[in-house]
Amino acid sequence: MKRIIGAGPGAPTTGLTAATTPEKPAVRRVVVDEGSAGQRLDNFLLRELKGVPKTHVYRVIRAGEVRVNKGRAQADTRLELGDEVRIPPVRLPERAAQPAAPAREFPVVFEDEHLLVIDKPAGVAVHGGSGVSHGVIEALRRARPEARFLELVHRLDKETSGLLMIAKKRSALVHLQDQLRDRETGKTYAALVWGDWPDRLKVIDVPLVKFVGGDGERWVRPGRDGEDDAKRSISLVRVVRKTLRFSLLDVTIKTGRTHQIRVHLQQAGHAIVGDPKYGDFEKNRELARGPARFDRMFLHARRLRVSHPATGAELVLEAPLPPECAKLAAP
Template sequence: MRQVLVGEGGDGQRLDNFLLRLLKGVPKTHVYRLIRSGEVRVNKGRAGADTRLAAGDTVRVPPVRVAAPSATAAPPREFAAVHEDEHLLAIDKPAGVAVHGGSGVSFGVIEQLRRARPEARFLELVHRLDKETSGLLLLAKKRSALKHLQDQFRARGTEKLYAALVFGDWPAQRKVIDLPLLKGTDAQGERHVRVVGAGHEAAQRSISIVQVVRRVGGCTLLDVRIATGRTHQIRVHLAHAGCPIVGDPKYGDFARNKAFARDRGFERMFLHARRLAFDHPASGDRVVLEAPLPADCAALLDALAQDR
């Protein structure tokens, strides 16, 4: 058993992120299991994965076996930058790339960027996108910027807008989805989220605001704003409403996904974080960023529009 003193670099960091960096080579699922079991302690007390650490805290870490360094270490990689300054970096993340390693993924955006920027003294994810989702991803280059931006996300001071193509004819009058979500696991032990009744004590209120942009080829292109940032929120809300996102491998229409892959060569999920607005952590100015639809998504819309 070892006691780890939290330094200035860990001030304000979530416990799970602190441990994932400390215990490199330990599977992410095992790290979360250690937290849930109470084997990890902060200042001698139990703590949750989302506990915020402060400089000077003491974290008790049980002995764990760290895997040998993988031959598939993260290769250095830069991603298309939408905005960058001394405080933050915003990139246009491609679909199919995880934001970080863990749960069967050797490495993700953050590991590749750190390898590409060995001189960077600090680089952390401000928020997350699903591996299958493309679009705007924000990273902090200073601890102060990370805390400021994460506070905005928690206080709902940011604006997040997603483009989603769904199967079916979305009713134009349905503009607000206010349904609680419950996180769990499926039969394979993978994370799975579902809609539950409002009285469920473990559920989280989740609000998505939907606007029809275009109807094309038996599908509907939507703009979705999220008033709450729950895990898989948009995917679960839209699927529960009977209009799953095209290409969604977890909550989607698997037969139609397979047909789209076979007949149209479209093998990804059509969910794209296209707009992000927030207050700059240093200047306080409102920053509005846009990421256009990826070429494969735009091409699919054009192909569907030509169907008769």
């Protein structure tokens, strides 16, 4: 756990805030522990000073008010175990009290001292924000108060179920995120789509563009080659089986763009069953109200292949289809 050294002579402090009163913020000196070793200084401060605008955090770094081992440091300085970071007095904005996240555990697929992989249920956000007070990571931290470090390695949409990685050490977080960035992992999703998926369509190589719609929500649309902000996105599709109304697909992503699978399948003319954002709303409503009572999105992160962040051994992890999905997709 981080040690916080006194805000002034003879005034040791504990907790994340060293101010003697809310009106008088004070200097903090924080000793970097294993959970923060290797982190950039700017990211470390953004976590320590939750609620403070990024512009202000970078301003105090540029002004030299933040010191590492009593010397000036840059935003991209990598912190090392035992470093002492001087954090200047910063007044945190007053915010309405948020209800604490309820402690909750989730089905564990794999766990050791470096990594936790869970089977996330549909309908649960991975973290708080954007109108959601808390998610998986906050619930896990509450359920495991003794854990020194718990951070999301990647994200899943709230509506998506399946395998989610949480790092238990910063070294594991960096190693796994490097694998994701370098496309050295295999992430396969089960997706049920409307209609008869063409067997010949095995590769979708369509760039994607993120934008904010008139409703203020984040959306993604297919882009054009050469279009500003269009990022190349590749999904590999394999047909598992077909029924009278649906096609069950295995989709392996070679890139990890926001809403990639949802938009790729929709633009191919076969939206994901139950998708509330890009799907066929009339069919979804009919399915939810009919005998099946299926009222979620059928997208499930079912298989994950990564190298273990400490040993390098290949991990191949799987999460079976949730019962309601297995029933709907049955032959």
